[in-house]
Amino acid sequence: MSWLQKSWKNYRRRLLPWIAFNVEGSSTRHARHGDTLVANQVAVNFLYRLFDDFHRRRNVENDRSLRDLAGFSVARSRSGIVGAGRGVFVTRGYVREGAIAALYPGTVYRGSDPLFFQSLRNSFVLRCIDGQCIDGRDSGLSRLIYRSCSNRDRVGHFRLSDLSWLTERPVNPLAVGQYVNNEPRPRMANVAYQEVDIADGALPVQLMQYVPNVPFSHSGEWSADPRSLRVVALVATRDVECGAELFSNYFTLLH
Numbered sequence: 001m002s003w004l005q006k007s008w009k010n011y012r013r014r015l016l017p018w019i020a021f022n023v024e025g026s027s028t029r030h031a032r033h034g035d036t037l038v039a040n041q042v043a044v045n046f047l048y049r050l051f052d053d054f055h056r057r058r059n060v061e062n063d064r065s066l067r068d069l070a071g072f073s074v075a076r077s078r079s080g081i082v083g084a085g086r087g088v089f090v091t092r093g094y095v096r097e098g099a100i101a102a103l104y105p106g107t108v109y110r111g112s113d114p115l116f117f118q119s120l121r122n123s124f125v126l127r128c129i130d131g132q133c134i135d136g137r138d139s140g141l142s143r144l145i146y147r148s149c150s151n152r153d154r155v156g157h158f159r160l161s162d163l164s165w166l167t168e169r170p171v172n173p174l175a176v177g178q179y180v181n182n183e184p185r186p187r188m189a190n191v192a193y194q195e196v197d198i199a200d201g202a203l204p205v206q207l208m209q210y211v212p213n214v215p216f217s218h219s220g221e222w223s224a225d226p227r228s229l230r231v232v233a234l235v236a237t238r239d240v241e242c243g244a245e246l247f248s249n250y251f252t253l254l255h
């Protein structure tokens with residue numbers, strides 16, 4: 001019985017049906033228009049500059065690029081929450097309020113794209129308020145699907161998405177946001193999820209290889225510009241010092 005309770009608690013922490021069925025529940029907070037912590041264009045410009053630096057340095061010192069541009073490093077390590085597995089920590093410098101502290105990698109499902117089987121026992125499915133979902137699990141069926149979609153989308157010899165977040169050493173050091181844990185107590189969250197839409201052509205093709213997201217399909221129901229790609233950033237809601245663990249609130253729906 002206790003394992004059943006434990007699995008339910010784990011399951012409900014993030015999985016799509018919990019959000020879907022409890023959307024009016026008191027523990028779920030809706031973001032509103034104007035809630036964005038950083039303007040879409042500012043976020044895209046930051047990613048552009050960061051990815052351009054990765055590219056110019058030929059991926060030799062991507063962590064250094066992040067430190068030079070944003071003043072911090074982040075990495076996964078055992079969470080401070082007992083029994084919660086791993087979390088994400090600031091390992092150098094500090095994250096300024098309003099900075100993108102991490103990205104939520106994974107396959108982007110829009111509208112009617114099929115997600116049922118991938119979502120079973122999967123606590124890494126993040127649902128945006130417009131119904132798009134990102135599956136950030138780096139194992140099992142989710143992993144196979146991400147790899148296959150990523151291998152599908154290429155322009156010449158350029159990939160249009162990053163595969164390396166599926167490993168322990170992501171080329172893009174920000175691509176660890178799926179490991180951020182839910183705040184253990186109220187008001188402990190120091191990052192919030194924010195949708196960022198990368199319009200078609202906003203990043204040059206040679207920089208798309210650093211984007212840790214790929215659309216599941218190029219057809220189906222679209223909620224926004226059909227050519228833009230949804231990325232979810234974890235934006236610092238206050239300054240986060242070196243050594244601190246990043247915490248979000250899983251029950252806040254994204255806008």
Ligand SMILES: C[S@@+](CC[C@H](N)C(=O)[O-])C[C@H]1O[C@@H](n2cnc3c(N)ncnc32)[C@H](O)[C@@H]1O
Pocket residue numbers: 009010011013014079081083084085086087123124178179180181182183184
């Ligand atoms: C998206 S994953 C986060 C990464 C996870 N810590 C790991 O190492 O795989 C969500 C899972 O992390 C755990 N978790 C997250 N926040 C938690 C919390 N505040 N207390 C206990 N477990 C938590 C739960 O097992 C949950 O299903």
